[in-house]
Amino acid sequence: MNAALAAAGRRPIETTIFAVLALITLLALIGPLITPADPILRVDPPFCAPSLAHLFGTDDVGRDLLSRVIAGVQITWLLSLLIIALSAIVGGLIAALGALAGGWVDAGLDRLTDLFMVIPSTLIAMAAVAAVGPGLSHTVGVITVFWWPWYARIVRAELRSVAARPHVEAARVAGVGGLRLMARYMFPAALPTLLVTATLDVANVILVLSLFSFLGLGAPPPTPELGAMTARTLVDLTTHPWIPLIPALAIFVMVLAANLAGDALRERMEGL
């Protein structure tokens, strides 16, 4: 424990970033327990400026903005983690399947990956969400469909390079094959890259999620989603600037923290 603290002291910036990430995740997990007011219901007159009663003020309907931002962080943060996890799992599985089967299966899966990558994904995803109707689960599903190919591509490249390394050849000569070779000897080589990519990607997913909500394709109102909150109250920017700016600032902090954490992680891994 002391050693960990000492290590943290040596890298103050990294430590701060990871502390912020931990704080955001904690906030997302216990959010509903600490919101001062109900994020959906009107509690006071609209357009109250930030005060001790309402730290972030109230919005155009009269709901407590702090409560709505906390609930929004919960939705946005957990959803983006979910999308990343699903994409990494699907992409990783497809890459591993291709590497295991080889031959035409690998070639076919690679072409399929190509196909999904060349489609203007955000555009099609919007159309798809518009078609099936807005809603958080739809958004998650559709974004994941267009998100996994990046992970498949990255994992496939890692697996191909590790397959030619002597330690994998040595394992093959020793009679290790199939699933065991993949799971024990090859796939762990792709994990560091996968982890770094995923961390850097959190920011992208948050932005896309917010974009969807901003365009009205995310959760339907009155769900407190940060992108939607910014979009819907943009008209108040000049008169009551805190109402659209505070949710936008929350997005900004999450994206920045995730990006910096990804960079720090990448430097660490490259240093190994």
Added chain:
Amino acid sequence: MIPAPVLDIRNLSVTLHRGAQAQTVLAGVDLAVAAGEVVAVLGQSGSGKSTLAYAVMGLLDPEARPRIEGSIKVAGDEVIAAGPGQLRAVRRERLGVVFQDPIGSLNPALRVGDQLGESLGQRPAIAAADWLDRVGVADPVGVLSAFPHQLSGGQCQRVMIAMALAKRPALIIADEPTTALDVVTQAQVLVLLRQLAREEGVGMLFITHDLGVASVLADRCAIMHRGRLVEVGAFEAVIAQPGHPYTSALLGARFGLDADKRHPLQAAGMETTPASAAGSATGCGFASQCPLVTEACRAAPPPSSPARHGGLAACLRTDEVGPQIWRGAPEVWAPVSDAPPNLALEMAGIEKAFPGRGGRRAPTTVLNGINLRIRRGESVALVGASGSGKSTLLRIAAGLTAPTAGDVVLPSGAAQVVFQDAAGSFTPWLSIGEQIGERLRPLGLSAAERRARIEAALALVGLDPQLARRRSPSLSGGQCQRAALARAIVVPPPLLLCDEAVSAMDMGLAAAVLNLIANLRRKLGMGVLFVTHDLAAARFVADRILVMAAGEIVEQGEAETLIHAPQHPETLRLLAAVPHRSAPVLALARS
């Protein structure tokens, strides 16, 4: 009057830091190089010889927070505590450097002519072509406008040598300059360096772990052991009558074309794990292994004193040192197993061609009609220069590469492989024990039985069974290669394939691993296919030698016969490439 030395190192100590740990890598080193003299610094991995070179260049890694004490004078200029500007001036005007990796040492984005121009300063371009001509580059004008990636490793190293010499330095530092080169090219480059050092009158500090390489060009040698210089003297005199027990051990571990095959190589006294702890022992760093050790040896590091060969040796009993101190009863080979000499490998009409690039060029043929039979208990060496196809043939025998045509039959079962990159042949995130145990999985043993077999295999290759729990990054190269052998023999295979298994090792490790392979083969009745570029190693391990060139076996025969009465020009070429003292200037063939 004696001219001032071009390099004068006095009482040099270097301490490097790794995290919070400080390690004394060099302690009390005194060494001088005179103009026109080649001094070989010989030592095993971790002896501090590269640190010495980097200290002279002023290029010690600042991350390691080096603490340097003593004095290093290059052509009279102090390097230690010199400011960055002074250091640059010394490096620019007085020092030429030839590194180990020639291709990596050249800037890939600049043409050779431009890089050479940096060394020549204002002199006209014609000088650059002249220099390339002098270092034996064919078509110097063409090479000037080439990029490094368009040249071979040997050509790049010649360019590096031209760059090092063109600025007419006082001192050249060559850090293992031929390790990355093909054997034949290595011999040519060594002879070239020897000749140019004489002609130009520059001093050379030549760092190597290979006694044979040093013998080609060294006037004097300096032997390093655990960060201390244990012996300095005229090369031939030291070889003839070493004044330090460690030097004597080094000489015993050397295997040339005349090594005695009837006994294992003398590997006693060699460092088997890189331990560069100069400061850790209070006394002589060699005391724990030395047969002549006395109480005084453990009390304080012995001072350098005159040795019988006329140089200096850091040994209190230097007058008693001789080969006999290591020669108790000679070791004997393990008894030969009584397994029937069944056929282990039969390859018939093997062809291998790689498709041409872009699908348009003609395919490259690497192997052309190879036939090979190996019986159990028989050891066959496959010798050839790089690109001869020898490693491809081994990969085909191992089942790692499919032949284009021909049959591979392993009648007694699958072969096992020992790779050149020992550390790389273990998966870094899995324990050594788990990886050795993979071969036991099909046998359906209980966990306890498996662990017992793994530990027995580790013990058989001379490793501590406790290493089973460790991972490869925490093991030394020598330990990894032994563990790789343990993996190969945990279920004794009918055939062991060794791909340049000792080529990257220093003398002591190579001798120990060669002994081990030879003993295991006898004990377990394995056939061995030993792929190497080194005829001396081939002769030592093999009953039969096959010489390959351009994808064909050009000569084969019983080991001694082939070495002593070579028939094919390729065999002669490889024999001439085994480094030795009287390497002919004739080898200065154009690349």
